[in-house]
Amino acid sequence: xxxxxxxxxxxxxxxxxxxxxxxxxxxxxxxxxxxxxxxxxxxxxxxxxxxxxxxxxxxxxxxxxxxxxxxxxxxxxxxxxxxxxxxxxxxxxxxxxxxxxxxxxxxxxxxxxxxxxxxxxxxxxxxxxxxxxxxxxxxxxxxxxxxxxxxxxxxxxxxxxxxxxxxxxxxxxxxxxxxxxxxxxxxxxxxxxxxxxxxxxxxxxxxxxxxxxxxxxxxxxxxxxxxxxxxxxxxxxxxxxxxxxxxxxxxxxxxxxxxxxxxxxxxxxxxxxxxxxxxxxxxxxxxxxxxxxxxxxxxxxxxxxxxxxxxxxxxxxxxxxxxxxxxxxxxxxxxxxxxxxxxxxxxxxxxxxxxxxxxxxxxxxxxxxxxxxxxxxxxxxxxxxxxxxxxxxxxxxxxxxxxxxxxxxxxxxxxxxxxxxxxxxxxxxxxxxxxxxxxxxxxxxxxxxxxxxxxxxxxxxxxxxxxxxxxxxxxxxxxxxxx
Amino acid sequence: xxxxxxxxxxxxxxxxxxxxxxxxxxxxxxxxxxxxxxxxxxxxxxxxxxxxxxxxxxxxxxxxxxxxxxxxxxxxxxxxxxxxxxxxxxxxxxxxxxxxxxxxxxxxxxxxxxxxxxxxxxxxxxxxxxxxxxxxxxxxxxxxxxxxxxxxxxxxxxxxxxxxxxxxxxxxxxxxxxxxxxxxxxxxxxxxxxxxxxxxxxxxxxxxxxxxxxxxxxxxxxxxxxxxxxxxxxxxxxxxxxxxxxxxxxxxxxxxxxxxxxxxxxxxxxxxxxxxxxxxxxxxxxxxxxxxxxxxxxxxxxxxxxxxxxxxxxxxxxxxxxxxxxxxxxxxxxxxxxxxxxxxxxxxxxxxxxxxxxxxxxxxxxxxxxxxxxxxxxxxxxxxxxxxxxxxxxxxxxxxxxxxxxxxxxxxxxxxxxxxxxxxxxxxxxxxxxxxxxxxxxxxxxxxxxxxxxxxxxxxxxxxxxxxxxxxxxxxxxxxxxxxxxx
Ligand SMILES: [Zn+2]
Numbered sequence: 012x013x014x015x016x017x018x019x020x021x022x023x024x025x026x027x028x029x030x031x032x033x034x035x036x037x038x039x040x041x042x043x044x045x046x047x048x049x050x051x052x053x054x055x056x057x058x059x060x061x062x063x064x065x066x067x068x069x070x071x072x073x074x075x076x077x078x079x080x081x082x083x084x085x086x087x088x089x090x091x092x093x094x095x096x097x098x099x100x101x102x103x104x105x106x107x108x109x110x111x112x113x114x115x116x117x118x119x120x121x122x123x124x125x126x127x128x129x130x131x132x133x134x135x136x137x138x139x140x141x142x143x144x145x146x147x148x149x150x151x152x153x154x155x156x157x158x159x160x161x162x163x164x165x166x167x168x169x170x171x172x173x174x175x176x177x178x179x180x181x182x183x184x185x186x187x188x189x190x191x192x193x194x195x196x197x198x199x200x201x202x203x204x205x206x207x208x209x210x211x212x213x214x215x216x217x218x219x220x221x222x223x224x225x226x227x228x229x230x231x232x233x234x235x236x237x238x239x240x241x242x243x244x245x246x247x248x249x250x251x252x253x254x255x256x257x258x259x260x261x262x263x264x265x266x267x268x269x270x271x272x273x274x275x276x277x278x279x280x281x282x283x284x285x286x287x288x289x290x291x292x293x294x295x296x297x298x299x300x301x302x303x304x305x306x307x308x309x310x311x312x313x314x315x316x317x318x319x320x321x322x323x324x325x326x327x328x329x330x331x332x333x334x335x336x337x338x339x340x341x342x343x344x345x346x347x348x349x350x351x352x353x354x355x356x357x358x359x360x361x362x363x364x365x366x367x368x369x370x371x372x373x374x375x376x377x378x379x380x381x382x383x384x385x386x387x388x389x390x391x392x393x394x395x396x397x398x399x400x401x402x403x404x405x406x407x408x409x410x411x412x413x414x415x416x417x418x419x420x421x422x423x424x425x426x427x428x429x430x431x432x433x434x435x436x437x438x439x440x441x442x443x444x445x446x447x448x449x450x451x452x453x454x455x456x457x458x459x460x461x462x463x464x465x466x467x468x469x470x471x472x473x474x475x476x477x478x479x480x481x482x483x484x485x486x487x488x489x490x491x492x493x494x
Numbered sequence: 495x496x497x498x499x500x501x502x503x504x505x506x507x508x509x510x511x512x513x514x515x516x517x518x519x520x521x522x523x524x525x526x527x528x529x530x531x532x533x534x535x536x537x538x539x540x541x542x543x544x545x546x547x548x549x550x551x552x553x554x555x556x557x558x559x560x561x562x563x564x565x566x567x568x569x570x571x572x573x574x575x576x577x578x579x580x581x582x583x584x585x586x587x588x589x590x591x592x593x594x595x596x597x598x599x600x601x602x603x604x605x606x607x608x609x610x611x612x613x614x615x616x617x618x619x620x621x622x623x624x625x626x627x628x629x630x631x632x633x634x635x636x637x638x639x640x641x642x643x644x645x646x647x648x649x650x651x652x653x654x655x656x657x658x659x660x661x662x663x664x665x666x667x668x669x670x671x672x673x674x675x676x677x678x679x680x681x682x683x684x685x686x687x688x689x690x691x692x693x694x695x696x697x698x699x700x701x702x703x704x705x706x707x708x709x710x711x712x713x714x715x716x717x718x719x720x721x722x723x724x725x726x727x728x729x730x731x732x733x734x735x736x737x738x739x740x741x742x743x744x745x746x747x748x749x750x751x752x753x754x755x756x757x758x759x760x761x762x763x764x765x766x767x768x769x770x771x772x773x774x775x776x777x778x779x780x781x782x783x784x785x786x787x788x789x790x791x792x793x794x795x796x797x798x799x800x801x802x803x804x805x806x807x808x809x810x811x812x813x814x815x816x817x818x819x820x821x822x823x824x825x826x827x828x829x830x831x832x833x834x835x836x837x838x839x840x841x842x843x844x845x846x847x848x849x850x851x852x853x854x855x856x857x858x859x860x861x862x863x864x865x866x867x868x869x870x871x872x873x874x875x876x877x878x879x880x881x882x883x884x885x886x887x888x889x890x891x892x893x894x895x896x897x898x899x900x901x902x903x904x905x906x907x908x909x910x911x912x913x914x915x916x917x918x919x920x921x922x923x924x925x926x927x928x929x930x931x932x933x934x935x936x937x938x939x940x941x942x943x944x945x946x947x948x949x950x951x952x953x954x955x956x957x958x959x960x961x962x963x964x965x966x967x968x969x970x971x972x973x974x975x976x977x978x979x980x981x
Contacts, residue, residue, distance in 0.1 A: 057822075058591070059573065059581070059695075059817070060572075060595060060691070060695065062691050063728070064725065092813050094813055094860075096816065096837060098821045101817065102816065103819055104813050153833060161821065288861055288862040290857065290860035295697075295698035295729075295810055297728050298729060
């Protein structure tokens, strides 16, 4: 009997912390790393008589994210109260969106390793407030701790929850989806996407079923992945675990599991006893939201060109798919690249400089590409001076540290340092001198030991301090050694 | 008993100082409180300090507002910075807000002298002020009876002269019904006219702050002081507030010609006390004699108002009161051994029976499987009730009905029968569901000398019309001139 084939159904729920200055319903700062309860006020503490007022920036960022994900923006949206008791939730309800989210029915295109691409549906995108944080004494959980402290700095920080359709089929697709989502949000500047600090959190819903069956398998939720790699590995582990359970006749139970990084496995966190009843109902303290058409048009006009379009453009410029992906990853890098191209730089050359020496320098110095004096103009000039053989690549590399640190005109710099490439008559006379100074090697060369060409090139380079134009040097040496 | 304008006159003429006026009211409070218990907290020092400021202003020749030096009561569900705000609940019996409600801030800015925080049904849930954890308030007209509720403390204090005017809140009749029971004027304005910032929420989509006075004029002066757009309340309306008190002109008392008044058919009939019925009909005849055009109006969905209200109000209340959990402020069940235990103990000990009943109803109707049958249906009926009003206001300027089906009842007589208590709100609830302004003013007394209230409901933002018709009636009748013998 043929072995049963399984397929995996995966959907992602992503919580993105929006990078607004202030919280979603009050004026408190959203700054990370402030002392506990340093960023709180009566409103985000949910004190008696306090009322929420929607931060307009949160709406703007969410609408823009919705547009970027090809969603329909709701003509009428509202907030709802999601009710459950927990000490990190000051009002014991979370202001969220239930049946009328701000955006729905979108999609995002991911590029797979084999070069093909796939559309992943976006079910919905909604706005909500984050909860606070509990610090437990004597245990890492509430149960078993001697006491617990609450820090409400995070309470009321704006979140945007993005739910995908169950269109994802593997760990690598899930990681590609999450990465592309983060890229888009970063391009928009609405979320910094820092998974370590929790400003981008992905929960995975996953089930497996034998190929050909209609019914979905039991859905398991996985949390606690702090990197794209962890998402991929957690899913791969979970697929294996669930398939094995089906194979051995064990039951997969509906539960939430945690990814354990140190043991590389998922462990059971809690079993869901039926669906939780959050007793949602419309938030009466906030009014319904209808984004005017003029505002929508304005937001649409403010959208940047997104990574997918940039990658396509770069491939048309001759970059490989991989290279295009790499340089389109960060918006400011991509824009830097494009600025250099616009100034006439060759795409492949520009790519090599940016992703090579410049990127290493940025990493080393912990700088952003927009921080350095080596502007796209400087890079374009550098590349054009190499192309017209005014300088050699070696000289270009030599002067790069100075350009990175100070910028300025490349021409002026090579003039000041007298680094122009030597060619023509000046080069020819040096070559003549070199040949004349090494009669023994000349004799051996002419006797057939042509490998000695390298010896002569080296001598010329040495004599010119590396300024000899390499191509011209080769050409002239060939002429003179083989009369 | 002094009116606001009389106080202003004596302050300006130097006849009496603000401190003297305040002290006189505080003296009356001290005399009457053992019997009435209108106040949970008497803010004596605060009041004297505020009055001294007014006297200094007068001495310096600075301009006064109409409310400068006017002793005022504030319902104890309005947050006052640094001053105990209990909501009549054990849960908040030691709660001192670190912030000020927009309404009390406005009043302080205008120089009003807050003499105390008035008693109320716990978290404004009730119609008799008996559910207050601090004990009930007595009706000044007969101390064996209730003052109505939930703003019973405010109504009793104004009626007895402990303060000149008072702030209340009205979710289903909590201003109009006690105004009726205590023989004074009370107005619940259009939803969104007065900021709810700092009003401890009972049912957010129904709660509205309003004013009490012994005259239409005083009530109007207080309303214009507290009304107005507040960016801190998303449901507040952006609209210019008329000077209501300046619209109350003497010519109104001569004629109501051109005013169309609808009598809500469904509010007369079964359950309506015959003396109330007679007094209200007499008032209608009186209005007609002043030239108003009277017509009967049917609002067929009114009878669904009560169940609709008790679904929506309890749903919202169940969420609004979830924050009282012992974690952050207020009461905490101290002997708890774990989190769930702490929640249970805190809420078991902190809330009274009526509050618990409403939280349980609200939690039930919002539960999975019941939401559509209760909450969603109630929202639909709410829309239908609004439509009844919309249709009525195509024909008339204001609607009239009794405020409550009876006069004040004996304390304790309905304690064991919450349903009969709920029925008291039958006539006042529809205005809350539709967000419309409603006013109650005295229109007679029953055989036992207890006041009877006449309710007027206006169209959205037509507080001006309501106050004008009320003023015309008041000035051509004698009811407002009576005061309870206790004072
Ligand atoms: Zn805050």
